[in-house]
C-alpha cells in the first residue's frame with residue numbers, strides 16, 4: 146500500500162469489475178436530462194423528447210412534378226407523335242403563385258415544377274412530350290399560343306397529390322429519434338423552427354499530474370504535454386456532450402479541491418490519472434473523502450485503473466465522477482466503454498452501444514493476464530470482407546497507434562490469444578468507407 150493509501154486506509158485495488166458490470170453501475174447512476182426547447186437548426190444529433198405531429202399536409206396543395214402543360218385527361222386520350230392533339234395555352238403558372246382558375250376543355254396551362262395545378266387538371270404533360278422545343282418561344286410570348294401534345298398520359302400523371310408526403314395530424318417523428326439531417330429537414334417542411342429535445346450533458350474535464358504542461362507552454366525537463374484534456378474534449382463533442390476544460394490539477398488535495406469547484410455546475414466530471422497505485426494517485430482519495438467511490442478497478446486492458454463515484458455538492462444531487470486512467474490510450478478506450486454510453490443516456494439515447502463488426506484478424510492478439518483486451522486495429526475492406534490488423538504498439542501510453550486505428554478488436558476475458566485468421570469482434574470508432582477500402586489504399 147502506498148503512504149497516501151495507508152493514510153486514507155484504502156486498498157490498492159477494489160474488486161475487479163467486469164466491463165459490463167462497470168457500465169451498468171455507471172449507467173444506473175446517471176439520468177436522462179430534462180427536455181429543452183431548441184432552435185431546430187441547432188438540433189442535429191439530439192434526441193426528441195416528444196412525438197411530432199404535422200399540423201399541415203405536405204405537399205400543402207396538388208402541384209406539378211415537371212415543367213410542362215396542365216391538361217384535361219379526356220382531351221388528350223388519342224394524342225401520339227403521329228396524331229398530335231392541339232391545345233390552346235391560355236395561362237401560365239410559376240412555383241410560388243396560385244392557380245385559382247378552371248381549365249376549360251381544349252385549353253392548357255403552361256406550368257412549372259412545384260407550381261399549383263389549376264382546377265380540373267387531370268394530367269401534366271412534360272415539355273419533352275410536346276412540340277415545345279419547335280416553337281422557339283420568347284420570354285414574353287409564353288401565353289396564348291398553341292401547343293401539340295405528343296403522348297397520351299395516364300390519369301393524374303405528374304401531379305403530386307396534396308398530403309402525399311405527410312398527412313395533416315399524423316405523427317412524422319417519434320420521441321427518442323436521434324435527429325439526422327433528413328429529420329431536421331422534415332420538421333422544417335411542416336414549418337417548425339423550435340423543437341423539444343433532451344438537453345446535452347455538460348461534461349467537465351480535469352487532467353491531474355505534476356508532470357503536465359499545457360500544449361503551447363515551453364517544454365521543460367521531466368514534464369509532458371497534457372494530451373488527455375484534448376482527446377477527451379474532442380471525444381465528448383463527438384459523443385454529443387458539451388465539454389468544459391478545467392485545466393490541470395497538481396497531485397495535491399488542495400489543487401484538486403480548487404480546480405473542482407468549477408465542475409459543480411456540470412452534469413458529469415471526468416478526471417484523468419491519479420487512479421492507479423502510485424504514491425501520488427490521489428484522485429481516488431479525493432473522491433472517497435469528498436463523496437463516494439463505487440468502484441476502482443475494471444477487468445480490461447488497457448483501462449484497468451478506473452474510478453467511479455460521485456462528489457457531494459451543496460444543495461444539489463451528487464456529481465457523477467468518472468476517474469479515467471492517466472495513460473492516453475487507456476483513458477480513450479475507457480472513455481468509449483463508459484463515458485460515451487453515459488453521455489448517450491443523459492442525452493436521451495436508447496441505444497448506447499458502439500457498433501460491432503466481424504473482421505478477420507491478421508495478427509496475433511496476446512492476452513497475458515486474462516483481462517478483456519481492446520486491441521487497436523485498422524479495419525479495411527478487402528474484396529467485401531473486413532480485415533483487422535494491429536495498428537502498432539499496444540502499450541497504453543502509445544497514442545500514435547490509436548491515431549492509426551479505426552477500431553478496437555476485442556479479445557474476451559480468459560482467452561490467452563486470438564490468432565491470425567480468426568474472426569473477431571471489432572468496435573468501430575470511426576467509419577470511413579473510402580479509407581477502409583483496401584483497393585483504394587493499394588492504388589496510392
Ligand code: AMP
Nearest residue numbers: 352354371372373418419420421471472
Ligand atoms: P497516473 O495514473 O497518474 O499514474 O498516470 C499514468 C501515466 O499517464 C503516466 O505516465 C502519466 O504521466 C500519464 N498521464 C497522466 N495524465 C496525462 C495527460 N493528461 N496527458 C498525457 N499523459 C498523461
Ligand code: MG
Nearest residue numbers: 354418419471
Ligand atoms: Mg500521476
